Amino acid sequence: MADKSGFDTLSLHAGQRPDPVTGARATPIYQSAAFVFPDTDFAAGLFNIERAGHVYSRLSNPTNAVLEERVAALEGGVGAIATASGQAAMHLAVATLCSAGDHVVASRSIYGGTHNLLAYTLPRFGITTTFVNPRDPAAFAAAIRPNTRLVFGETLGNPGLEVLNVPAVARVAHDAGLPLLIDSTFTTPYLMRPLDFGADLVLHSATKFLSGHGIVIGGVLVDGGTFDWEASGKFATLTEPYAGFHDLVFAEEFGPQAFITRARKEGLRDFGACMAPTTAFHILQGLETLSLRMDRHVANAHRIAEFLASHAAVQSVSHPDLESHPDHALAKELLPRGAGAVLSFDIKGGRNAGRVFIESLSIFSHLANIGDAKSLVIHPASTTHHRMDPKALQAAGIGEGLVRLSVGLEDVDDLIDDLGRALGRAQKAVA
């Protein structure tokens, strides 16, 4: 065996061995709230982190542990925690590093749920955020304050699909003694491993491409083990005694795994946003075919982007793999296998054309999600952002006719037929 296994081998095997009792090859679903202690001293040892094993499924679970190891392996990290959702992973990361009075610098082109958390909810708990242009690393630097504790961005912006210059933003963060957290949901470790480009922490909404089937809600938070919390001097949660765990100093005792250990021993323990083991099982089934699916997602997205770019009813198409995209060169550098399968386009005829287009589709499903094996569509101006007037939409970078597609794994010719028919009806409706 080679010193390091390849991506597909890890996708199928990392973190799991055939069940030693039954011989089961697939990862069993350990649907158990708690786990029996062999004796009282072993039990005490589990609680005191002297022993390896499981206590209670909010803290850890054998099925979840396989998923956690597998995603950590695929990302090149040192450990991971499976969470109830991607939002829970984001919250766990922030809560592990930030306290009341602290500050976050974030890209302003991010998932709406994350924006809500940072802009509206966390300020109630004393944590504020400055949002900056994801295309401008200098803007990240300028927004950093003495109380900043985290820099955050997404590999691809939402909905603008801006490619984050992860190496440049990582340098900005590190120059200020701060870690960079990246939401890699759109791209998965198959298309980009942010840790390889200098990020320190990675999170996923595993609901999306990681699982690929759209049947569960889940998230994963990965620790790269690269950030020097002690040298930074800004992270008392990791470098000072923690009264909630008998004065344990995580950075001293757990070294590269300090962050992920604190996140489990505090954040998962106290906030409790754990993943159900059945969910972990479902995500693992998806992970087994991640590279195969992502190649097909990307290939289909490329064909559809080309089709839309040449269609008379389409004003513009945005996908970083198109030469017309402002971040095309950066995408080729950071995402050589392709910039994912989410694309957006502006349909001629504005809001009404967008509405008719979506209602005329038969294969694409109209819903608020991405990363399903099935193709998905949403028209932000009439759904997620319907309260915005044209001016507000423009400020958010969302045209009235903007349509977002998450391209699935169907036969691409069928998808193109579906899109072509719906575009035709939309144009008739607004003619």
Place this chain on the structure above:
Amino acid sequence: MSVRIEVDGRSVFIGTGSGHPAADASPVVFIHGAAHDHTIWVMPARYFARHGMRVVAPDLPGHGRTDGPALTSVEELADWMDRVLDAAGVRNAAIVGHSMGGLVAMSLAIRHPGRVKSLSLLGVSVPMTVTERLLTAARDDEPAANDMANGWSHSARGRLGGNPNPGFWILGGGSRLIARADRGVHHADLTACNAFKCDPSAIRVPTLVIVGEADQMTPARSGKAVAAAIAGSRVVSLAGCGHAMLFEQPNQVLDALIGSVAIKA
């Protein structure tokens, strides 16, 4: 909480397993291996600390939080450990060492026998020959040396994970730990291991040797040969386990240590 002491004018970091030992607590000393630091001992250190022992888990010179430079021979490290124990006020102790740390423990038992009440040797061989390829990489291309040493330290199965510590990807953790070592430390350590010679039969204290049956770095047969040379020693053999036994089979290692390191309740 950890402690710091001064040895040879340098600040030395000592991990304690978060213990609060009584003044008369029996000491147990943990010595880490090449390009590692005290964090590899976190689980046994916390166990023995909770059971009332005084845990002394130093970072060797140039490693972890202890000032450098790294020392260049196992004998120097053993003499340094002798001075560490002096500075820490430890007369003698149960000594536990992994890999290079095991060699240091053996050398301490031979050169300073009064310091050692018992030995627990994890993943050792004498000699501990290091391939020219790894030595050259450690000198000229540290990331490549990291990949080699870290990869070979895990059993073939262990390289795919499935370790009992939930959520830890130990191959990644091992790599990051080695990467933290200052430039030159890995090469100095491997050179020291490669050059070390001793006669294990000179060891006269109760000794446990823990071997991993899938250890590529210090094969089980080599560890058993060390044990065979030490009168009255015991061997615990871990099926399917690689050199990174503290991560691949932490519970089994601790079980073995509990039987070797006397606990003063």
